[in-house]
Amino acid sequence: MSTRRVVVHPDSESLRAGIAARMATTFMDVLAEQAVAHVVLTGGRNGIGGLAALSEQPLLRAVDFSRIHIWWGDERYLPTDDPDRNDTQSRDAMQGRITVPPTHLHPMPTSGNGLSAARASGRYAEELAMWAAPGQDLPAFDLVLLGVGADGHVASLFPFHPAVSTDGPLVVAVEGSPKPPPVRLSLSPAAICSASQVWLLASGVEKADAVRAAWIGEPDLEACPASVIRGRDLTLLLTDRAAASALARPF
Numbered sequence: 001m002s003t004r005r006v007v008v009h010p011d012s013e014s015l016r017a018g019i020a021a022r023m024a025t026t027f028m029d030v031l032a033e034q035a036v037a038h039v040v041l042t043g044g045r046n047g048i049g050g051l052a053a054l055s056e057q058p059l060l061r062a063v064d065f066s067r068i069h070i071w072w073g074d075e076r077y078l079p080t081d082d083p084d085r086n087d088t089q090s091r092d093a094m095q096g097r098i099t100v101p102p103t104h105l106h107p108m109p110t111s112g113n114g115l116s117a118a119r120a121s122g123r124y125a126e127e128l129a130m131w132a133a134p135g136q137d138l139p140a141f142d143l144v145l146l147g148v149g150a151d152g153h154v155a156s157l158f159p160f161h162p163a164v165s166t167d168g169p170l171v172v173a174v175e176g177s178p179k180p181p182p183v184r185l186s187l188s189p190a191a192i193c194s195a196s197q198v199w200l201l202a203s204g205v206e207k208a209d210a211v212r213a214a215w216i217g218e219p220d221l222e223a224c225p226a227s228v229i230r231g232r233d234l235t236l237l238l239t240d241r242a243a244a245s246a247l248a249r250p251f
Contacts, residue, residue: 002230006215006237008244012046012203015240019050019201022238023143024059026197030142031067038131038139040071040187042155043086044147046201046238052093065100069131069139073146074155074174074186075108077117084181085110106131108185117173117183124185125171137170141195144187144231148202151178152210152224156186160222166190189221189228198231202239208246211239216248 009015030037041047054060070090078085087107106127109120131139146154156174157164163174163186170191174184192198202211214226215237221228229235 002233002235004215004230004235004237006239006244006247009238009240011242012049012240015201015203015238016046016049016053019046019145019199019238020053020057021059022199022236023050023054024057024063026143027063027065027068028059031064036067036069037142038069038071040073040141040144040192040195041086041090042073042145042147042201043089044201046203047086047145047147048089048093050145050201051090051098052095055093055095055097060097065098066104068100069104069106070100071106071128071139071141072108073144073192074157074184076181077109077111077120077173077183077185078181079112080110082110111183117175117185121169121171121173121185125169128170128191138191138194142197144192144195144198146192146198146200146226146229148200148207148210148214148226149179150206150210152213152226154200154226154229155192156184157189157225159224164189164221164225166221189225193228193230194232196232197234197236198229199236199238200226200229202237202243204240205242205245207239207243211237211243212246 108124163172170188213224219228
C-alpha cells in the first residue's frame with residue numbers, strides 16, 4: 001500500500017536543502033539494493049534549486065552517479081541548450097560536480113530537428129522503452145520529482161488541457177500550453193505514477209490553494225492534475241510553511 005507523507009520546512013531555502021539531502025540519502029539507499037537507479041527530474045525553482053543544493057551536499061561523494069539514469073518529467077520544446085529548457089537548467093545546476101555518464105542522461109527531444117511535437121513525444125517513448133525490462137514500456141522509475149504549479153499542474157499537465165488523460169500515450173505532446181512556451185513534452189499521469197516514489201515540491205503562499213487541492217481535495221485529473229499523482233510506494237509532499245498554510249492540519 002502506498003504511503004503519503006507531508007514534510008514542511010520553515011522556508012524555501014531550507015526546503016531546497018532538505019530536497020538535496022533527501023535525494024542523496026535516497027540514491028544511496030536505492031543503489032544499496034540494486035545495480036542502477038532511474039530518476040526523473042523536474043524544472044522550476046525548487047526542482048532546479050534542490051539540484052543545485054545537491055551539488056553542494058557533503059554526502060555527494062557517497063553517491064555513485066555512474067549508476068544513475070536521469071530522465072525529465074517534462075520539457076519545453078525548444079532548441080538544444082536553450083536556457084529555458086529544463087535539461088539546460090539542470091546541467092547548469094549540477095555545476096560539473098554531479099557527473100553522470102553521457103549515455104545515462106536522457107533529455108527530451110529538442111525543436112529544430114524536423115519533428116513535430118507529437119513525433120518527438122513518440123521518440124522519447126521509444127527511448128524509455130529501450131531501458132525498460134522485457135515486456136515493459138517504461139524503466140522502473142525509483143524517484144520522480146514534480147513541482148506543483150499555482151493552478152495545480154505538474155510536469156506540463158495543465159488543468160483542463162486536452163493532453164491530460166489517463167488513456168493516452170506515456171509521453172504526450174502539449175500544444176497550446178497556458179504557460180509559455182506554448183509547445184511542450186510531458187510524461188503522462190500513468191508514466192509518473194509508475195514510479196516507486198513521487199515527490200511533490202511547492203513553496204510560497206501563492207501555491208497554498210493548489211497544495212490543499214492536491215493533497216486533501218478529491219482527486220480530479222482535469223481540475224487539478226496534481227491531485228491524482230501517487231507513487232507506488234511513497235508520495236511525499238515537500239513544502240515550506242507558506243505553501244502548507246491552507247492544509248487543515250497544523251504543522
